[in-house]
Amino acid sequence: xxxxxxxxxxxxxxxxxxxxxxxxxxxxxxxxxxxxxxxxxxxxxxxxxxxxxxxxxxxxxxxxxxxxxxxxxxxxxxxxxxxxxxxxxxxxxxxxxxxxxxxxxxxxxxxxxxxxxxxxxxxxxxxxxxxxxxxxxxxxxxxxxxxxxxxxxxxxxxxxxxxxxxxxxxxxxxxxxxxxxxxxxxxxxxxxxxxxxxxxxxxxxxxxxxxxxxxxxxxxxxxxxxxxxxxxxxxxxxxxxxxxxxxxxxxxxxxxxxxxxxxxxxxxxx
Amino acid sequence: xxxxxxxxxxxxxxxxxxxxxxxxxxxxxxxxxxxxxxxxxxxxxxxxxxxxxxxxxxxxxxxxxxxxxxxxxxxxxxxxxxxxxxxxxxxxxxxxxxxxxxxxxxxxxxxxxxxxxxxxxxxxxxxxxxxxxxxxxxxxxxxxxxxxxxxxxxxxxxxxxxxxxxxxxxxxxxxxxxxxxxxxxxxxxxxxxxxxxxxxxxxxxxxxxxxxxxxxxxxxxxxxxxxxxxxxxxxxxxxxxxxxxxxxxxxxxxxxxxxxxxxxxxxxxxxxxxxxxxxxxxxxxxxxxxxxxxxxx
Numbered sequence: 001x002x003x004x005x006x007x008x009x010x011x012x013x014x015x016x017x018x019x020x021x022x023x024x025x026x027x028x029x030x031x032x033x034x035x036x037x038x039x040x041x042x043x044x045x046x047x048x049x050x051x052x053x054x055x056x057x058x059x060x061x062x063x064x065x066x067x068x069x070x071x072x073x074x075x076x077x078x079x080x081x082x083x084x085x086x087x088x089x090x091x092x093x094x095x096x097x098x099x100x101x102x103x104x105x106x107x108x109x110x111x112x113x114x115x116x117x118x119x120x121x122x123x124x125x126x127x128x129x130x131x132x133x134x135x136x137x138x139x140x141x142x143x144x145x146x147x148x149x150x151x152x153x154x155x156x157x158x159x160x161x162x163x164x165x166x167x168x169x170x171x172x173x174x175x176x177x178x179x180x181x182x183x184x185x186x187x188x189x190x191x192x193x194x195x196x197x198x199x200x201x202x203x204x205x206x207x208x209x210x211x212x213x214x215x216x217x218x219x220x221x222x223x224x225x226x227x228x229x230x231x232x233x234x235x236x237x238x239x240x241x242x243x244x245x246x247x248x249x250x251x252x253x254x255x256x257x258x259x260x261x262x263x264x265x266x267x268x269x270x
Numbered sequence: 271x272x273x274x275x276x277x278x279x280x281x282x283x284x285x286x287x288x289x290x291x292x293x294x295x296x297x298x299x300x301x302x303x304x305x306x307x308x309x310x311x312x313x314x315x316x317x318x319x320x321x322x323x324x325x326x327x328x329x330x331x332x333x334x335x336x337x338x339x340x341x342x343x344x345x346x347x348x349x350x351x352x353x354x355x356x357x358x359x360x361x362x363x364x365x366x367x368x369x370x371x372x373x374x375x376x377x378x379x380x381x382x383x384x385x386x387x388x389x390x391x392x393x394x395x396x397x398x399x400x401x402x403x404x405x406x407x408x409x410x411x412x413x414x415x416x417x418x419x420x421x422x423x424x425x426x427x428x429x430x431x432x433x434x435x436x437x438x439x440x441x442x443x444x445x446x447x448x449x450x451x452x453x454x455x456x457x458x459x460x461x462x463x464x465x466x467x468x469x470x471x472x473x474x475x476x477x478x479x480x481x482x483x484x485x486x487x488x489x490x491x492x493x494x495x496x497x498x499x500x501x502x503x504x505x506x507x508x509x510x511x512x513x514x515x516x517x518x519x520x521x522x523x524x525x526x527x528x529x530x531x532x533x534x535x536x537x538x539x540x541x542x543x544x545x546x547x548x549x550x551x552x553x554x555x556x557x558x559x560x561x562x563x564x565x566x567x
Contacts, residue, residue, distance in 0.1 A: 003369065006369065007366060007370060010366050010369065011355060011358075014358055014362060015357055016357065096354065096356055097353040098353050098355055100322045101349075102370055103321060103322060103342070104320050104321075104322060104342060104347045104349055105342065105343070105366075105367050105370040105371045105411075106340065106342045106370050106371040106372065107370050109321070268324075269322070269323045270323070
């Protein structure tokens with residue numbers, strides 16, 4: 001296992017595109033959250049508006065504990081960046097035909113895929129660490145509601161699982177399609193256009209099947225935070241109640257995705 | 271002892287049969303040439319024995335073992351094209367090969383690069399290399415750690431004449447040191463110059479395999495020449511054992527059963543029939559001729 005990781009590190013460490021996208025990701029996560037944080041402060045602390053009154057009602061989404069949920073939600077919008085890295089890492093192997101060279105040189109097909117699985121795991125952990133640091137940087141003790149002292153650090157686990165699940169999907173697309181630009185386009189189209197559109201339509205039709213769509217299944221582990229949800233407390237509570245169920249669904253779904261990848265890799269020509 | 275045994279390998283791509291029951295054995299220490307025109311199934315066969323492609327049917331064994339996951343680590347391979355990470359240098363790419371295969375040390379990387387004259391450019395990125403340099407790097411990767419068996423698919427692709435001569439010399443040197451080399455090529459001259467054994471393929475079928483001498487020695491070829499070539503051509507049909515004769519510019523080419531070409535007997539026969547020969551030569555059959563004969567080209 002360590003040897004697989006060391007070899008993957010040799011492949012990655014001198015790959016400029018990897019560091020560029022990682023850099024962009026490292027800026028995007030604090031960037032989006034700080035922008036939201038500033039927006040919140042500007043609107044709700046403006047004494048000329050009804051902001052302070054709303055603030056009393058909805059609490060501070062960046063207060064300690066609530067921050068794990070809020071930052072997790074906004075950060076989940078930007079899984080796209082690490083997804084680009086994951087897609088590049090797998091499609092590069094097909095473009096350079098190094099996937100077959102690795103096997104020719106002595107890796108088993110399973111070792112090749114395990115190495116990629118470890119890449120996805122490590123990138124997910126790195127992104128979660130980034131999310132964790134952003135939470136620590138941005139959190140505030142000001143404005144927390146007395147009754148909301150429940151520990152929401154479990155969102156760290158949800159965020160890790162959500163990231164891993166959606167990066168696994170990115171990997172799956174790259175693994176199937178093999179061409180980087182097609183895989184990226186497909187990922188974007190599925191995650192940002194087709195699935196949200198279908199989910200929206202199905203919800204309007206009162207059909208619940210949308211919650212089982214590949215991205216939606218993990219998205220629902222981190223529903224829109226309280227300050228959005230308060231405008232419809234019932235829906236918010238419903239979403240919060242189903243997070244654990246979706247955590248189970250996500251684990252099963254992600255497991256199936258990897259199982260399929262390993263099975264296919266064992267059988268198909270390289 | 272055989273290094274590789276292949277039995278009845280079949281592979282199809284939809285309706286196209288790429289391999290049709292191919293089987294042969296590669297003895298230890300042989301330089302084994304896999305010959306065939308483009309599309310004959312050479313690379314498909316090599317890809318199957320290296321686990322890159324899955325055979326539809328059939329089996330193969332390396333080093334006498336049927337299912338070993340580690341066998342590829344003992345084989346230096348160049349398959350089809352040089353496959354390396356474009357953004358990495360020659361050194362970095364070979365380090366990955368070394369870590370995966372477990373063959374050689376860091377010093378061996380420099381040694382392999384020197385062997386293919388790439389040491390001076392070892393820090394250059396693969397993407398900046400010419401076609402010939404890429405091919406040299408692939409050969410260096412195959413040579414890394416001095417494996418006892420090498421599989422080289424079209425090893426002289428993209429090389430200049432000097433490079434081709436160097437690779438030929440290298441293969442002979444490897445053979446002299448007891449290595450087994452399996453080499454696919456459609457360049458007959460190349461195979462004839464270095465191979466001890468050969469398998470000839472066409473359209474996914476194995477036409478013939480064995481030691482080069484055996485494959486080539488199906489018939490004897492004798493060239494004869496005389497002042498009156500047309501007259502000689504009429505008389506020569508009475509030569510006992512003659513299979514056929516063909517007129518080749520100012521000579522006749524006689525085909526006789528293997529081992530029956532006694533030049534003295536032919537000379538006497540012609541003289542007794544009134545023809546004084548000005549040319550009599552037992553021609554060694556060239557691989558090229560045999561190849562065209564077998565593949566009907």
